[in-house]
Amino acid sequence: MSRIQIDRVTKKYGKVIAINNLSFSCEDSELIIVLGKPGAGKSTLLRMLAGIEEPNEGQIYFGNNLMNGVAPEKRNVAMAFETYALYPHFLVKQNMLSPLMSPNNTIDKNLREKRIHEVSQLLEIEPLLERKPSQLSGGQRQRVSLARALVKAEDTNCVFLDEPISHLDARLRNSLRGELKKYLKDKKATVIYTTADYAEALGIADRILIIIDGTVRMFASPDKVFDEPKDLGVANMIGDPKINIFEVNGKGTIQVGDLTPTLKYFEKVQAKYIGIRPLDINIMSSKNLDLIPGTVYVTEPIGYDQIVRVMVGSKMINIKMPLENNTFAINQPVWLDINWKNGLIFDNDGMLKGLD
Amino acid sequence: MDKKNTLSKTLRTVGLIFWGIFALFPVYWIIITAFKQSKDIYQGPFLLPFVDFQPTIAAWTKLMGPSKDQFINALTNSILFASVSALIAVLLGSFAGYGLARYSYKYGNMKNNDLSFLIISQRIMPPIVAVIALFAIFSFIKLLDTKVGMILVYTWFNLPLTVYIITDFISRIPRDIEYAAAIDGYGKIHQIFRITLPLAMPGLTAAYLLAFFFSWNDFLLALMLTFRKASTLPIMIMNLSTTDNPQWWFISAVGIISIIPPMIAAIVLDHFIDRQLLSGGTR
């Protein structure tokens, strides 16, 4: 359990800058999720924190202790690798025992069995304990890797989880999210967890660190990230389907595909972009000249709701609405009623301006 | 459809049988020759024991009798040189292999690849080129016809091979597995003995066996650098073959014994060559 601090850290691989002057700090026992697309630098960040890689510039602190140059075995951390990195010649149980049996270990011998039992129950891998990694499916291997990190979660300075549930079946992923959060909170572990799945981030995090191209774009609670995405890049990552971004030209006209509806509302507001959430658009199947015409690209029913994607000119607009009594066919002409008032306003630099 | 299957199956089996006979015939020949008398050999070829000729153990009694000392000397030398030189080559090869696979070196302009090449290139040159020089050097430092000398020579001879194989094997072990051990709290030494070495064992074993076989089968170096004391089986066989009337049955007996130790080594060590060892470790 420790306060983690990263101060102006940069990491380069040859000419490629993976992490660019990044700073952030988190409190003891906080569950931080690092959200970013593949290649954004999440794994690199975690590996530097764990001591597997060293930053080219900048400092890393655990509490008041400078960690630069300190080998991983001396940092007292736990990690679930994105590549799993299981010991192929050990049984699953031995894999899980490994962190509990290292030299200089302070964990009570008698607690080992209890920890193994608790974690294997949580991740549903109890029947697999006597198997070797080669006898497991991909999803099972990922869970063992996660298990190995969790067994000493409560004793470490920090637990690093690198996309720990990304390769599990959809059902298991969804059900584990809540269970995992509960477990980590119970153990009061400080956790830095990476994912490319915004829903996972929203559901689990105390705070979300959003990384794009090796820099921090936003670091805030799930509520804040969802309600007030700091810039276009962040707004683009949150939500399924994605938020719809429209360009505002000159005085109060908005570019929607090839059309430019004039909206008096925007004459007052200085904006370059406006983001409309998929729920804030209504679809009419009958012609209405006040509304924006488009063609249905595809409809995706999901239980009680559906996602409808409509092409307006060359722009794809995402809409989420209830399924009942609203069926549309592909290529059907429709008219969109957009609730501009609920939109998020972004200025010329793509930064959020404040809601209206 | 079925007809086509059986026809191709039969053809395949027949082909394999022929090939099997072709491949194993020399071994069969040597074995039955060891039980023949001179007349069986010079009047031959006689293929089937008890049918074409009466087997006798004359060759073997000679081996255990008058030729015993010479034979035991050659046998023990062969075993000693092969097993020890292979072991040293693998030990040194492991150190070099771990270094080249895991660290980045820079000496002047030379980096890892250059260092590897430096070591492995020793074997590009056919040993015959070096043998005269070796003779002179060994003579000077009084290592000719000595056990120590031969072990040294075979180690040098095999080192490029072991370094090459072991470097490759270790580099195939995903680094993340070693990092995982570090994060679990294990220091470098533990990481190597708990993780790297066990996972590299198939490579180490394969390297050992190959080094053993190369040393065992070597003729040229033994010929040039030994006379009597450090003589090996190939030399003994050669000596026996270059008389006026080679006693083929006797030579065959020696030949059969020559096959056995490498075979035993391969069978015993095969257990360590688990080709699937790394499976399951990473995605």
Added chain:
Amino acid sequence: MTTIGIENVSKIYDGKVVGVDDISLSINEGEFMAFLGPSGCGKTSTLRMIAGLEEISKGTIYFDQKPINEIPSNRRNVAMAFENYGLYPHMSVYENIAYPLKLRGFTHDQIAKKVVEIVRLLKFESYLDDKPSDLSGGVQQRVSLARALVRNPSVLLLDEPISHLDSELRNQMRGELKRLHALNKTTTIYVTHDQLEALTMADRIAVMSQGKIRQVGTPKKIFYSPQDQFVATFVGEPPMNIISCSVIQNEDTVDIWAGKYRMILFPIRQSANLIEDIKNTNNEVNVGIRPMDFEVSDDPRIGIQVEVRLGEHLGENTLYHLGSVVGPLLYLTSRSNKFKEGGTLVLKPLKNRMHFFSKKTAMAIKILD
């Protein structure tokens, strides 16, 4: 455009292990049929039998009413996109996609035209000269699809084609695949373990488990009227709550009790069917309620008391993990309804969204309401 008939088909491994257990199904011309189920349910084995990659142990498979059991893969005119892509590593993207056409003797120009068309459709034109090892998973997957589609096969078989893509790409590809199918109308079979994919893309879904088909129907039917508990809890995210209940018939009401709470009641007039169907169950049933089908009870006499263990932020909704006398429950509600962790509340189900299952057989009890 082919119809597929699967008649009493089984797949038995090593003479003992039954992978597919006597299934029958007919797939219409141009239909997008999803085989949905957890790993090991037999969906991939069935697909592979249709492709000709596995022998059919028992039963017959028909293409356009003609049995194809004995016809080898390469003559069935099926195209398959594999879960792990199966791209030819030594060929460029263009060559990979062109290969099936080359084999069938198309001319250079014809091939070029078809390849460019499909690549434009799947949006990866810039990668034509690259080798598979240079590509990201998302592009590899699209190459694999393009290669299968370029031939205009009679049957298109897709084996979890998007399961290895990151979530953003998966979300995007669902719509693209559906639209693709709408445009070329090839009879398609899509194997997946992800119910979201099946619901959004398929014309019909065959839900499978342990080698058997549990239910076949449109996504709407499967979601609104699951035939058994397995289908009910497998389809729909977050999964349906299954609550052990007793049905007590009174003078003017039929009450559904969950533990010590009267969770909901139906006026006797509206419950004739309910009583009839539950008659044989000894008044003990499993009630299925989806997490979004609860509402907060304003009537103190009705509803089940729950305690809030955890709130999971799910965008415009919050998923509450609840504890109750009948076990853990999930409740999905709009973000504007905020409940504190550790607090309690009283919930009741939406009457028209309740599902009743027999405790003995786990089959849905038909309620016409």
